[in-house]
Amino acid sequence: MGNGSAIRGSRVGAGPMGEAERGEAAPRVHVPFYCANGHETVPSFASEAAVPEEWECPRCGFPAGKDRTQPPEPPRTEPYKTHLAYVKERRSDADGEAILEEALARLRANRAEIEAATKN
Template identity: 80%
Template sequence: MGSGSAIRGSRVGAGPMGEAERGEAAPRIRVAFYCANKHQVVPSFSHEAQIPDEWDCPRCGFPAGKDPENPPAPPKTEPYKTHLAYVKERRSDADGQAILEEALAKLRAERAAMSAALKPLND
């Protein structure tokens, strides 16, 4: 059940005058931007605003410039790298082998100490 006093199809602040109540809109300028996929976007800016050199294309997300013949190049995306790929970039195979040997030696020493500590319990 709806309320009988609800106003439908109207927004808050809208009166009988509508937009005229708020005064005149600021002067605007429309600037065309072009992306590498030949999309055109024409946002409007205030006359006082500084117009950017590039604008994001809402259709493809590529950067768009003001020159339709020479749009900005699309961003270069690199494939996802795993943690192991980053480690391999920083370390050589010899470094990796040395780290592995050190970790295995430590693990073997811990296991030997553990089995030595458990040996009197088993006797």
């Protein structure tokens, strides 16, 4: 004997979901895309929609094109650079030496001022 709940296990709005309720599906076109790793992806687009020239491969993430024989080149990945590497790109060794000497001169001047102040 039940507790009188006729919709037990259902949720609000649940029911048969057929074409009559949802409406008719838009006409579709399936377009194959190929990446540099040889993966094939076939997404579907609405027939009125503009199909892009490239699509991202869901397997490897590389760009995929419509031509199987000439897929787009994979993107170049740059290695991680440290702050020091960026500084070395902008400055030569001579610039670095000059900056170091300037900083050392300031430190020596500050130290001399402090020593002179403590002697008085």
